[in-house]
Amino acid sequence: MNSSSVVNWPFRKVLIANRGEIAIRIIRACRELGLSSVAVYSDVDRHALHVRMADEAYHIGPAVAAQSYLNIPKLIEVARRSGAQAVHPGYGFLAENATFVEACKEAGLIFVGPPAEAQLAMGEKTAARRTAKAAGVPIVPGAMTDVEDDAQAHEIAEGLGYPILLKAAAGGGGKGIRFVRNPEDLLPSLRTARSEARSAFGDGRVYLEKAIAPARHIEVQFIADTHGNVVHLGERECSIQRRHQKLIEESPSPVVDPELRARMTTAAVNLIRSINYVNAGTAEFLLGPEGNFYFLEVNARIQVEHPVTEWCTGFDLVQEQFRVAAGLPLSFSQDDVQLRGSAIECRISAEDPANRFLPATGTVQALQEPSGPGIRVDSSLYPGLQVPLFYDPLLSKLIVWGKDRAQAIARMRRALDEYHIVGVRTTLPFARWLMEHPRFAAADMSTDFIAEEWDGSARALLPGEPSEAPTDLDNHAKEELSVEQVAAIVGSILTHTQMEEEKQHRQLSSNGHEEVSRWRAAGRKEALRIW
Structure with a gap:
């Protein structure tokens, strides 16, 4: 039975404000739910796979992200033109941008993600630390306010003891982070961190934390609906990183036992309840060598590594995001969540x-x-x-x-x-x-x-x-074949495919179908206006 037949969706068409594999992941969820998908693409993504797979696709600008995938007015305009009633941001780009959430709200669009208030509460890192501390969640020792000047930075660093970490207050994704081993490196690292944070987030503020080393990176997946249900789906191990960028993830963590899992997931759920969070997200922690864990941040979005959690729990997190955005309760309770087996993800x-x-x-x-x-x-x-x-x-x-x-x-x-x-x-x-x-x-x-x-x-x-x-x-x-031979074969196949599509297009047009879209000629459901 098609899922749309048992759900009275308040939206039937979803604009996906992203690209690449996550856009394709969301398109597949839409298709299973009976929802129509609208893709967007920049100049260099005209022939991207997410454009081919979506029900509709619209050009939004040049290759530079600021003029395309980060262009809020353009995305809102495309949603209006296409008749989309909801927007899914995926991860990255505008996924944790409260301004985009408010723009969607003002345009009458349903944002498939946490509300602007929750994003603001967790998006600014020092505010998130204060919120976590108030909720009784352990935090890494450090500055609870933004570092304002060099003298203050030296004073805080000496109080914490080296090594320390400098972190962008508005950061995420490993940007604006510097490891400082001794006092001589503090000021150069501080200038670099401020510059990188300003470039990446338009905000040069940084704060200091005590470096926990060696440490493991453990995160807890959760999802909350508008009916007061907050459910965690266990933890993921994300310790294999380079320059604070994750490379490999797995679930469950091989070192988290039931007792530690209970403490970490309880801390995550308590934090999320304290800010009235809605939709999917992840609470990230550092696990120290003595078994103590410390709050890092909340990622207010679906994450790259969500598939390992889906493998081990059997729940489709993107489809649950749509349910929550539609005002429906989660399709499962905490008692239904059972971790089975082990899953590993390699980012290619x-x-x-x-x-x-x-x-x-x-x-x-x-x-x-x-x-x-x-x-x-x-x-x-x-x-x-x-x-x-x-x-x-x-x-x-x-x-x-x-x-x-x-x-x-x-x-x-x-x-x-x-x-x-x-x-x-x-x-x-x-x-x-x-x-x-x-x-x-x-x-x-x-x-x-x-x-x-x-x-x-x-x-x-x-x-x-x-x-x-x-x-x-x-x-x-x-x-058996050289790269040049493989390229020649692939080129021949692509040429043949294009010729067949042109042939079908001419045949349909000659049979009285005026201005037939090549997408319909190729068997697509709708004639699109991107050609």
Whole structure:
């Protein structure tokens, strides 16, 4: 039975204010719920997969995000033109922008995410720390107000004791963070952190925290509805990071026992209830070497790593987001949440792990994605895709599930062996290296793992040099066809497909169908106005 037949949705069409794999993830949820999807795209995303998959698609501007995916008036205009009644922001871009939430509200659009008040309460980091402390949630020792001048920074740092962390007050996503080991490094690091925070968030304020080291990064997934229900869905381990950017995530954490899980999830739920939060979000914590945990922040949105939680609980978090936004109660209660097995996610990004993870670009000449038992691929890839440098380099997410962590690792190794992307350097070789690392297998991890293990000798294990033709293949000799041959074959297929679409378009038009959309000629449900 179609889900839309049993739900009286207050919206039937959803504008997705995002791109890439998360836009595709939301489109799929819409389709299962019987909702229509509206995609948006910039100049460089005209042929992106999310544009092809949506029911409708509209151009919103140049490649630069500030003029397209961050252009609030343009997004509101597209929602009006398309007849969308709701907006899903995905993650990144405007997902945690209270101004965008208010703009949607003023335009009569339903925002599929937390209200502006909750975003403001958690978006400013020092205010979030104060809120957490008031709710009885442990916080990392540090400045409870923004650092105003250099002398104050020195005074606070001396009181905390080195090492310390500088953090952007309005930050997120690992931006505006600096690790400071001694007093001599404080002022240069402070200037750099302020500059990066101002560039990334338009707000140069920073604050100080005591550095907890070694530490693990543990987060709790939760979702709350408008009927007073707040449910957590267990925790995720996100300790494998580079420059505060997550690379690998798993659920459940291999070191969180039932007692610790109960304490962390209770803290998260209490915090969320204290701010009247609605919709999905994540409470992030640091787990210290003595087993103590400390509040970091709340991400007021769906997160990149939500699929590992979906694997282990069986609930579709994006569909639940739509239910909450529609004013419906959650489809499950806390008693229904049971963690089963183990799930691991590898982020596959257009970065060169052999060259300090520098961003990569190029054209996907050939693609082989893994499949089989316990494998899920959330991807925006297809042969012929031109990977731009304007946005986050995440291309796909490879997620596996096993009855336990050992089986999940074995499946991830198998899936990574099957995964090949020709034409663009990616983080696939790094993921393969990590899955074979004895420390990872033993769950001996901290946020310093990459700095400790991914040194020059580890990078030397990867094939090729950065100057070589970009490919993620471990051994070119294993391939029966050269990259040039594969590219020629892919080009022929694309040309043939285009010719067939043109043929169908001409046939329909000659049969009295005036101005038939190529999308309808290709079998799409609606004739669109983007051609």
